[in-house]
Amino acid sequence: MSKLNFALIGCGRIAPKHVDALTSGAVSGARLVAVCDDKFERAKVIAEKHEGVAAFSDRFEMMEKMGSDIDVVVILTPSGLHAQHAIDMAKYRKHVVVEKPMALTLQDADRMIAACDAAGVRLFVVKQNRYNHPVKKLRQAMEAGRFGKLVLGTVRVRWCRTQKYYDQDSWRGTWAYDGGVFANQASHHVDLLQWMMGDVESVFAKTSTSLVNIETEDTGVVIVRFKNGALGVIEATTATRPKDLEGSLSILGEKGTVEIGGFAVNEMKTWNFSEPLPDDGEVVEKYRVAPPNVYGFGHTEYLNKVVESIREGRAALVDGLEGRKSLELISAIYESVETGKEVSLRFVPKMCRLGVIRDIEV
Numbered sequence: 622m623s624k625l626n627f628a629l630i631g632c633g634r635i636a637p638k639h640v641d642a643l644t645s646g647a648v649s650g651a652r653l654v655a656v657c658d659d660k661f662e663r664a665k666v667i668a669e670k671h672e673g674v675a676a677f678s679d680r681f682e683m684m685e686k687m688g689s690d691i692d693v694v695v696i697l698t699p700s701g702l703h704a705q706h707a708i709d710m711a712k713y714r715k716h717v718v719v720e721k722p723m724a725l726t727l728q729d730a731d732r733m734i735a736a737c738d739a740a741g742v743r744l745f746v747v748k749q750n751r752y753n754h755p756v757k758k759l760r761q762a763m764e765a766g767r768f769g770k771l772v773l774g775t776v777r778v779r780w781c782r783t784q785k786y787y788d789q790d791s792w793r794g795t796w797a798y799d800g801g802v803f804a805n806q807a808s809h810h811v812d813l814l815q816w817m818m819g820d821v822e823s824v825f826a827k828t829s830t831s832l833v834n835i836e837t838e839d840t841g842v843v844i845v846r847f848k849n850g851a852l853g854v855i856e857a858t859t860a861t862r863p864k865d866l867e868g869s870l871s872i873l874g875e876k877g878t879v880e881i882g883g884f885a886v887n888e889m890k891t892w893n894f895s896e897p898l899p900d901d902g903e904v905v906e907k908y909r910v911a912p913p914n915v916y917g918f919g920h921t922e923y924l925n926k927v928v929e930s931i932r933e934g935r936a937a938l939v940d941g942l943e944g945r946k947s948l949e950l951i952s953a954i955y956e957s958v959e960t961g962k963e964v965s966l967r968f969v970p971k972m973c974r975l976g977v978i979r980d981i982e983v
């Protein structure tokens with residue numbers, strides 16, 4: 622079967638994860654054919670390293686010159702630009718993979734979903750942590766109903782991002798292009814909490830900007846009430862010093878407790894069930910692998926599933942609607958911060974400062 626040809630827009634910090642997955646043979650059904658960055662040098666470096674990859678500084682030029690050879694475009698630009706770039710690529714009738722968060726406003730997310738639907742192409746949102754081995758194991762237990770009634774779900778992100786990190790690019794830590802720790806670093810953990818615990822009824826949040834000079838927050842806490850009656854806590858900070866400490870998830874139910882820790886939700890710490898299964902005793906030992914960095918191992922599996930999903934017409938684990946759910950939750954968190962009140966979902970953002978409504982040609 623012929624391979625799907627991939628192109629990337631944005632060749633910054635996260636790009637190597639995608640480039641490695643697409644050029645190493647790890648995603649066997651895919652081939653990287655083009656990369657684009659308006660800082661052309663960044664695209665050129667990748668193209669020079671990998672035979673058969675062309676470099677561009679402009680996405681429209683890339684599509685005019687190579688559009689007929691491209692099947693899937695991966696959007697790796699600053700978060701506030703995702704919507705425009707995804708909609709542009711949908712118009713060329715290319716499948717779109719977009720890094721998290723899919724957009725910064727619900728309006729943009731809706732426009733992306735509508736544009737991909739209208740063009741008859743697929744939209745995938747990267748949430749690679751869903752493929753972490755301990756996370757998959759937990760999800761199986763959840764789907765098998767092993768927890769019984771859910772009681773409490775907690776996520777903690779205690780990472781270290783100094784002023785130097787925020788100063789490296791002008792979009793970081795801004796409301797228009799990034800958001801704070803909830804929209805950026807903790808968006809994976811917010812997604813995991815909701816995926817495990819189910820739909821959210823309401824949130825009440827407080828934030829602070831403690832150790833860096835940015836527009837948005839570096840620290841925040843959220844009390845969550847889920848529709849099923851369970852409670853949740855989200856604790857997120859990039860003000861952990863002097864280094865990353867943890868990215869963790871705990872689920873407590875009437876019949877079991879699971880804790881996944883490590884610095885990137887990668888180590889099974891606790892696996893206790895009142896109705897045990899034969900392999901339960903090995904789970905803690907078996908499901909703990911330290912990844913090389915906080916991005917984890919999941920991108921390769923994520924992209925493999927994208928290829929499988931396009932080829933076989935299968936549902937994506939995280940399509941536009943699924944990606945929108947965690948954006949809605951994050952928008953509600955910011956709405957609560959601004960209003961000082963508990964915010965019930967569904968809701969229409971009024972005071973949430975995340976993102977700006979831009980004119981996008983749809």
Ligand SMILES: NC(=O)c1ccc[n+]([C@@H]2O[C@H](COP(=O)([O-])OP(=O)(O)OC[C@H]3O[C@@H](n4cnc5c(N)ncnc54)[C@H](O)[C@@H]3O)[C@@H](O)[C@H]2O)c1
Binds near residue numbers: 634700721
């Ligand atoms: N899944 C993850 O774990 C993960 C990790 C890091 C970043 N991300 C997401 O990936 C996105 C990019 O983050 P990053 O850290 O790589 O940022 P970055 O600033 O390092 O890279 C973004 C790149 O996009 C380029 N760019 C900007 N506008 C462009 C345009 N119009 N055309 C072409 N290129 C353009 C910039 O020049 C830059 O090289 C963000 O949305 C971020 O949230 C996801």
